[in-house]
Amino acid sequence: MNKQFIIQCINNVVEEIRYHEDQIESLDRAIGDGDHYINLKRGCEAIQAIIPTFEKLSTPQIFYSIGVKLLSTIGGASGPLFASFFIEFSKNIASSKNELTNVLLGFEAGVEAIKKRGKSGSGEKTMLDVLIPVLNIFKKKIGNSNLDEIIHAINEAANDGVEATKTMLPTKGRAVGLGDRAIGHIDPGAKSCQLIIATIGKKILEEKK
Ligand code: ADP
Ligand code: MG
16 A cells, blocks of 8 residues: 555545534534544644654554554544554554555454454444445455445445435434434434545545556
8 A cells, every 4th residue: 555545545534624613523422522523633643643654654563553653542442442443553554465455454453453442343323334335345255346336335235334324223323312312313323424434435446557
């Protein structure tokens, strides 16, 4: 994975998150404490600030340093979850010769790390309700589909995952206290993960052209 590509992905994700400030903030205001956008913004800025250090780092080291940086900068529940994703992603990103397989292995390890750290799984109205379906479809498609089809299927799974959180009863995170009153609302972490995934998918397809 080339460094310029990683840097462009970071910058595009930051732009996308900024563009959705109002939506992300209001989702967390409805069923959380309203700080999910601020947490993401803090994480984005911290990652952008370490871009100059990437020059001397290998790809796994870049993702590891992103994880460590997020751990020390984003607060809330989402900070340590995103941080553990990137730390475990970094350890698996160079396992195979095939780049897409590496991304899948990294992604799988990252999702497992979130489950472990969050003591959470599917159907709990969290970011995992996007990440787990995305992982499953990615695994299913990698062997028998082209890149366009894989990314299209991933985006569809992510969008469906976001929508599915609407009817879920929260059993993890701050929304738990709301009980039934959280029903009808989308989970903010699910939405932000869908936006990040869609942005990276778009960049991958642009790169391929
Ligand atoms: P906080 O909840 O501390 O205010 P954020 O607002 O930044 O932190 O992030 C909230 C998001 O974190 C939720 O929308 C949810 O997707 C995710 N989240 C919270 N707890 C967990 C958990 N145990 N497992 C997975 N995701 C979680
Ligand atoms: Mg919050």
